Amino acid sequence: MDYNFQPELIKKFIHEYKVKRVLIQLADGLKQYHQYFSKLLREYDVKPYFSGSHTWGGCDIAIDEARKIGVNTIIHVGHHGPVRVNIPPNMHVLFIPAYSNIDIKPCVLNAIGKIRGYRNIGLFSSIQHIHQFNVIKGLLEENGFKVYSSQSNDREMMYGQIIGCNLSAAIKVRDKVDLYISIAGGYFHGIGLALATGKRVLNIDPYTCKSFFLDKFLKKIIAQRLFYISKAIEAKSFGIIVSLKQGQFRINIAEKIKRKLLEINRNAEIIVFDEINPELLLNFDKFDAYINTACPRIAIDDVERFMKPVLNIGEVKYIFRGSVEDYSTIDAISY
Amino acid sequence: MDYNFQPELIKKFIHEYKVKRVLIQLADGLKQYHQYFSKLLREYDVKPYFSGSHTWGGCDIAIDEARKIGVNTIIHVGHHGPVRVNIPPNMHVLFIPAYSNIDIKPCVLNAIGKIRGYRNIGLFSSIQHIHQFNVIKGLLEENGFKVYSSQSNDREMMYGQIIGCNLSAAIKVRDKVDLYISIAGGYFHGIGLALATGKRVLNIDPYTCKSFFLDKFLKKIIAQRLFYISKAIEAKSFGIIVSLKQGQFRINIAEKIKRKLLEINRNAEIIVFDEINPELLLNFDKFDAYINTACPRIAIDDVERFMKPVLNIGEVKYIFRGSVEDYSTIDAISY
Incomplete structure (x- = not known):
């Protein structure tokens, strides 16, 4: 096995919460190990349900999914713990970080x-x-x-x-x-x-x-950021992206940005997504640019799949300044 | 305008429910008309929020999204009404079918x-x-x-x-x-x-x-169904797909199919998805075949994008019979 899935913690969790049915949520790269969990849980006579949705981080815990299928326990594999997510008291989440067994x-x-x-x-x-x-x-x-x-x-x-x-x-x-x-x-x-x-x-x-x-990667990213921010400075209309994932949900910031954009005579609308991807954004391609209030890595790592500028929260200030001067890379991932 | 979006109904809805903020959910092909709704709602001083997620049918009403952004009104455009969805009493949904203005x-x-x-x-x-x-x-x-x-x-x-x-x-x-x-x-x-x-x-x-x-399309679909059902009859392990969309949520049927498959010594696990697509299913590619309890059209219309057999609920009986004899096309879309 490439990872230590800490079966002893799973056993303890099952006993502690008298688990009969559990939602298993594996990070995307780890979903391929689902059979390990099937087998392990069968030993304890526990019924597993697998979450098939993408799982990008600790910001993305399948609490709604668990509720919908009527289970109150989740085994979340691949992240250390909740990131900006409040786990409700009637939901129990075991985090298995999936420590790699590779000797580095x-x-x-x-x-x-x-x-x-x-x-x-x-x-x-x-x-x-x-x-x-x-x-x-x-x-x-x-x-x-x-x-x-x-x-x-x-x-x-x-x-x-x-x-x-x-x-x-x-x-x-x-x-x-x-x-x-x-x-x-x-x-x-x-x-x-x-x-x-x-x-x-x-x-x-x-x-x-x-x-x-990573020098050359960073150089390329900076060039992309500067290019897209410059384009966004000229934009007349903005789609403001809000994610509904609890750990990425920033509607108040989105509202504030919208208000400020309207004040400087730009059009702006809020678009809410469960899961953002460039193809879905194409449905709203009449906007000149987008502000992403969800995971900032979407705008950076998927930049080449978007057809229009997508700025992160930390980069919005350059629109109001009307200039990319003194751009700092930390703004690319500030939120 | 290519469609009649019935602005008079929208006006009435706004007045009836004293709407100040509303979630606009457009069917995928109609999302491109979002600006029409922005403009219309601006006249009534109503704040629109657009749902960016896919919207495939009346089975797929953005009630959860609306709740999360704190609105209790939805304008759902492109479908006639709810399909196997109970709209809760504190949520008000206006359905605008989007009648085409084309003279046929x-x-x-x-x-x-x-x-x-x-x-x-x-x-x-x-x-x-x-x-x-x-x-x-x-x-x-x-x-x-x-x-x-x-x-x-x-x-x-x-x-x-x-x-x-x-x-x-x-x-x-x-x-x-x-x-x-x-x-x-x-x-x-x-x-x-x-x-x-x-x-x-x-x-x-x-x-x-x-x-x-449609003869040649139908002929091709029948050939595909027979081929995949035959493969599924030989399968040792099954992933059973459950959609969390309210109008497609069939977990009880999924549980029943799982139980019956285990009885005939096949492996089976339930995988829950918010939105099913072939790429997500690749994360669970160790199964020999899949049973789709969500929208039956996924298994038919996306068949060429799946790498393994995906059977619909009406087709499961052929696995138990061990034969595709007397296959009826209605089983392809029964659920």
């Missing part, structure tokens, strides 16, 4: 040659590898680096952990750090680090054991 | 040459053209045809109206009819007619003014 020491050792010129390293990781944080830290220290890390302002998150939309832990040590290292599959987390801190990031992907600097 | 007489006159060999015609239409039903009926009668029609067992539907999953009106006159005529955009409704009745259908699309028989 060899990958980190491989990468060390690339960072010889640096001394002060900011070390951060996705939840999947956070249990190896101290090992990596030790390895870096043995090799003469000074390692900085911190905990997010979201106290549900672990020390050294970052998620796509919360990089506050990394920002805290920014002044001390010459180079960040991001330990996570793909480079989604590393891009977050680079945008939030504006510093150089070495991305180490434990699944491929490849490491690379 | 010329298209029907054009088509008459193609049906000269027939005498007894079953005439049915989508809601968009139902207001011209009597005109078409008269035209056919003037040309020597005998016209049959009826009303659905769903009394919310109009006389002569069919929807993708409810063809009961057409079935009622089946014995009297030699040929059905379906008046609707595309051929979605016509395919429903053909499957439900097993009779020949002339499809008249008022938007393109083209008419054609």
Whole structure:
């Protein structure tokens, strides 16, 4: 098994809440392991129901789904805990982070040659590898680096952990750090680090054991942001996107932005989505630009699939200023 | 304007419920007209919010969305009324069917040459053209045809109206009819007619003014159904699809099918979706086949986008029989 799904915690949860039926919500990359959960729950005579919907983060907990099928327990796999979601008292959610069983020491050792010129390293990781944080830290220290890390302002998150939309832990040590290292599959987390801190990031992907600097990705993203913000400054009409996912639901901010846009004689309408994607937005293609109040990563990571500018909350101020001058990358993921 | 959005009804609705904020839910093909509603509602000083999610039918009314944004009024455009949905007493929904302004007489006159060999015609239409039903009926009668029609067992539907999953009106006159005529955009409704009745259908699309028989489409669908049912008979494991849309939510049937499959030593798990699509199902691709308890049209119209057999509720019995013998096309859309 590639991940530790902590069956002992699942067993405890089942006993604690006398679970007979449970909704299993797996992060998208982990849905392929559904049979593991079927088998495990069969041993305890528990009926599993699988959530088939996308699951992007701790902001996206299937509380409504569970209610609709009449269960009051959820096993949510792949994230550390709730992100801006209040779990109601009559709903019990077990979070299984899905710690990766991959030993990342060899990958980190491989990468060390690339960072010889640096001394002060900011070390951060996705939840999947956070249990190896101290090992990596030790390895870096043995090799003469000074390692900085911190905990997010979201106290549900672990020390050294970052998620796509919360990089506050990394920002805290920014002044001390010459180079960040991001330990996570793909480079989604590393891009977050680079945008939030504006510093150089070495991305180490434990699944491929490849490491690379994110400079060229960041450069491209900045060019895209500046281009789209400039276009949005000229836009006459705006669609303001609101997500109905509890952890992404920012209707008050959307209302405020709408009001302010109307004040400067732009048209603006609010569009609410359960799940946003570029194809759905095409149905509202009469707007010149969009403001995204949902997950800020949609506007960044899917930018090439949108046909029009999609700005995040932190970028709206440039519309009112009428200029992209002094653009800061942190605005790309501020919300 | 291509459609009559009945602004007088909207005005009445606004006054009746003292509407200040309203959720506008447009059927997918009609979302492009959102500006019409913005403009109209601005006149009454009403704040519109647009639903960006897909809207496939009267089974899919954005009651949850409205609740989440704190509004108790919905203007639902493009369908006749609720389909297997109970609208709660504290939610007010105005249905605007969106009657097409296209004059379909010329298209029907054009088509008459193609049906000269027939005498007894079953005439049915989508809601968009139902207001011209009597005109078409008269035209056919003037040309020597005998016209049959009826009303659905769903009394919310109009006389002569069919929807993708409810063809009961057409079935009622089946014995009297030699040929059905379906008046609707595309051929979605016509395919429903053909499957439900097993009779020949002339499809008249008022938007393109083209008419054609659906024989070859039906033949292809039957071949696909037989192929996939045969594969499903051999399947060892089944994913049972449940939609959380109120009008498509059939968890009890899903539970029953699961139980019966387990009894004949097949594996089966229930997967719940807010919105089903082939890409989401790929996350659960370890199943050999799927049973769809949601909208039956998903399994028929999207068949080529699924990688595995997806059977509808009416087709499950063939798994238990172990044979596709005596397959009836009505099973394809029974639920």
